[in-house]
Amino acid sequence: MALRKPSEIEPGAMRAGLLAVLVHVIFFAFMVFGLNWKTYPTEPVMVDLWSSLPPAVQPAIKAAPPLPEPKPVQPPPEAAPLPPRIETPPPPPKPDIALKEKIEKPNPVEKKPVEKKELVKKEQEQKERKEKERKEKEQKEQELKEQKARVAAEVAQLQREQQEANAKAQAKAAQAVAQSRLANEMAEYKAKILAKIRRNIVMPPDLPGNPVVEFDVTLLPGGDILDVRLRASSGFAAFDSAVERGIFLSKPLPLPPDPALFPKFRNLSVKVHYHE
Amino acid sequence: MSPAVTQDMSLFHLIGSASLLVQLVMLLLLLASFLSWWYIFRKLFVIREAIRQSDEFENVFWKGTDLNALFQSAAGSRHTAGSMERIFEAGFREFMKHKRQPGTDITTVMDSTRRAMRATYQREMDNLESHLSFLATVGSVSPYVGLFGTVWGIMNSFRGLSNVTQATIAHVAPGIAEALIATAMGLFAAIPAVIAYNRYSSRIDRLATRFESFMEELSNVLQRQASG
Numbered sequence: 001m002a003l004r005k006p007s008e009i010e011p012g013a014m015r016a017g018l019l020a021v022l023v024h025v026i027f028f029a030f031m032v033f034g035l036n037w038k039t040y041p042t043e044p045v046m047v048d049l050w051s052s053l054p055p056a057v058q059p060a061i062k063a064a065p066p067l068p069e070p071k072p073v074q075p076p077p078e079a080a081p082l083p084p085r086i087e088t089p090p091p092p093p094k095p096d097i098a099l100k101e102k103i104e105k106p107n108p109v110e111k112k113p114v115e116k117k118e119l120v121k122k123e124q125e126q127k128e129r130k131e132k133e134r135k136e137k138e139q140k141e142q143e144l145k146e147q148k149a150r151v152a153a154e155v156a157q158l159q160r161e162q163q164e165a166n167a168k169a170q171a172k173a174a175q176a177v178a179q180s181r182l183a184n185e186m187a188e189y190k191a192k193i194l195a196k197i198r199r200n201i202v203m204p205p206d207l208p209g210n211p212v213v214e215f216d217v218t219l220l221p222g223g224d225i226l227d228v229r230l231r232a233s234s235g236f237a238a239f240d241s242a243v244e245r246g247i248f249l250s251k252p253l254p255l256p257p258d259p260a261l262f263p264k265f266r267n268l269s270v271k272v273h274y275h276e
Numbered sequence: 277m278s279p280a281v282t283q284d285m286s287l288f289h290l291i292g293s294a295s296l297l298v299q300l301v302m303l304l305l306l307l308a309s310f311l312s313w314w315y316i317f318r319k320l321f322v323i324r325e326a327i328r329q330s331d332e333f334e335n336v337f338w339k340g341t342d343l344n345a346l347f348q349s350a351a352g353s354r355h356t357a358g359s360m361e362r363i364f365e366a367g368f369r370e371f372m373k374h375k376r377q378p379g380t381d382i383t384t385v386m387d388s389t390r391r392a393m394r395a396t397y398q399r400e401m402d403n404l405e406s407h408l409s410f411l412a413t414v415g416s417v418s419p420y421v422g423l424f425g426t427v428w429g430i431m432n433s434f435r436g437l438s439n440v441t442q443a444t445i446a447h448v449a450p451g452i453a454e455a456l457i458a459t460a461m462g463l464f465a466a467i468p469a470v471i472a473y474n475r476y477s478s479r480i481d482r483l484a485t486r487f488e489s490f491m492e493e494l495s496n497v498l499q500r501q502a503s504g
Contacts, residue, residue, distance in 0.1 A: 012325075024306075024315050028463060032287050189486030 105264030185256050186264060191256045197270060204238040210275045211236055213243050218270040221259065223252030231269065243272045290454040295432050301425030301458050305418055309465035312414040313409045316472040323479050326404060329349055329358025330486060342369060343501070359400040359483070366457025367393035367491070371498050382502050386495060393491045400487070404480050408473060415470035422462020 211234035218227040228247050233240055247270060255265055291302060336472035337346065350357055352366040357365070374385040433451020437443050 012321030013314075013318055016321060019316050019317045020310055020313035024310060028287075031460075 020251055047184065086144050182261070185258075186261065189254060189265070190258050190268075193268070194248075194270065194272075196250040196254060197243075197246050197272065198276070200249040201272070203274065204236070204242055206241060207236055207274055210273055211239055212271060213240050213271045213274075215247060217247060217253075217270050218256070219253060219262075219265055219268060221255075221262055223255045225251045225253070234274070243270075245271060246272075287457070290450065290457060293450075294429060294454045296455075298425045298429045298432075298455060298458055301421055301428070302461055305422055305425075305461040308418050308421075312411055312465055312469040312472075315410055316468060317399070319407065319472070319476050320410075323404065323476060323483070324440065326483060327479070328361055330360045330483065333358055333360045333364070334486075334490070337364070339397065341388050342396060347372075359397075359404070360487060362400060362456040363393050363396045363491060364494060365488060366396040367494055367498070371502075375502065376499065379395070382499065385392055385502060386499055389498060390491070390495055401480070401484055404483065405477075408476055408480070411469045411473040411476070415466050415473055418462045418465040418469070419459075420462070422459040422465075425458030425462070428444050 212232070213230070213234035214232040216229045216231050217225060218226075218229075220226050225248060228244055230240060230244070234243075253268075255262065293298065294302070347365060347368045350361045351369075353361075354365075367389050371385065374380050374388060398461055407420045430452055433448050433455065436451065437447050
């Protein structure tokens with residue numbers, strides 16, 4: 001009853017095969033042409049920055065072009081003289097050789113005197129005796145001179161020491177003055193700070209005695225307050241908090257204009273009495 | 277197919293510079309893709325033809341044509357006949373054999389007729405469904421094969437990167453691009469195969485129900501003829 005052989009391929013098989021090939025051709029064509037596989041690296045661009053346009057240069061360039069035209073005619077005569085110019089460069093290597101020769105020459109000069117010395121030894125011995133006598137005299141003279149020099153040097157040293165001592169004393173005095181000025185300034189500004197804080201404190205009424213409260217205040221450059229810590233309480237919470245509020249209210253605190261002084265104000269200890 | 281279009285990243289250059297395993301994977305995928313597309317088109321034609329023939333035969337059958345004449349034409353055009361025509365031919369042939377031997381029980385006649393039709397139906401369905409499993413296999417496996425090629429290619433390109441002190445994306449990019457071609461091919465093979473498989477199997481299912489209902493109806497007609 002097998003009406004159709006299983007091995008028999010239906011008539012559309014060839015057509016199907018061709019279509020399948022077509023599909024793949026289209027797919028690969030798309031892969032190749034549809035996608036931009038090329039990567040063009042962007043070429044670097046050179047930019048000259050001009051602060052102002054040079055207008056004078058442009059006319060000069062325009063004027064120049066006429067000149068090059070006659071030149072092309074000249075090159076043949078110029079070409080002939082050029083070769084000798086090229087031959088001239090070789091000389092530079094020669095100096096190196098000359099230097100080497102100079103370095104080598106001294107050696108024979110040194111060897112020859114050794115032979116001559118044997119012949120001239122007697123003469124030299126006589127000369128040496130004379131020289132020794134001379135040297136002895138010179139030594140005596142030199143010793144005298146040295147003694148004189150020593151005395152002079154000692155005197156000079158003493159003078160110098162005195163000068164240095166004077167300079168040191170002056171420097172110390174100047175330092176002392178500066179320090180006292182600094183101390184004055186610091187005291188002045190501390191007083192200003194305290195005064196400003198006092199102005200801003202709303203004192204709680206009717207406290208017995210004269211309680212004292214002490215705060216550690218950390219400052220920022222410019223007089224802003226970074227941190228306020230209670231160091232020693234007065235025993236009255238109302239007074240403590242009034243002083244703390246007063247410190248915060250009085251920012252920025254007055255600081256000396258010299259920034260070098262600020263480190264001494266960075267950690268400030270503020271002591272406030274109830275009665276002034 | 278075409279000359280290399282680019283200086284550094286042409287498709288063919290990338291495929292050519294891929295490692296041997298990746299190239300093998302690509303070849304396998306190309307083959308699978310080609311075969312699946314071939315079967316897709318073959319099945320498309322076959323199923324379309326089967327549906328057209330079934331429509332035609334049902335048209336003729338329900339017009340009230342004489343069954344004997346229909347059987348003669350079906351037996352005559354045996355090789356070009358559609359599935360439904362063949363089922364009819366097998367059933368009617370069996371029925372006529374029994375009819376020639378008088379005194380046979382009607383139920384045995386109908387049973388054997390139905391068996392003959394069922395046998396032809398099975399054969400036809402097998403013919404229609406052939407190669408569909410290949411499409412299913414390509415659809416489910418080729419993405420993994422492509423992925424395998426890609427992973428292998430990326431592994432290689434990263435291994436090459438270990439020798440470079442200053443790693444840039446430019447060192448890895450060509451290797452990854454070349455590896456990703458394998459995934460692209462796998463997906464290209466898989467997606468149409470899966471779509472075709474789903475579409476064709478649903479169409480074949482519908483054809484099968486049509487054949488089955490035709491078989492029932494034909495057996496009813498034949499039974500009426502036998503008793504009448």
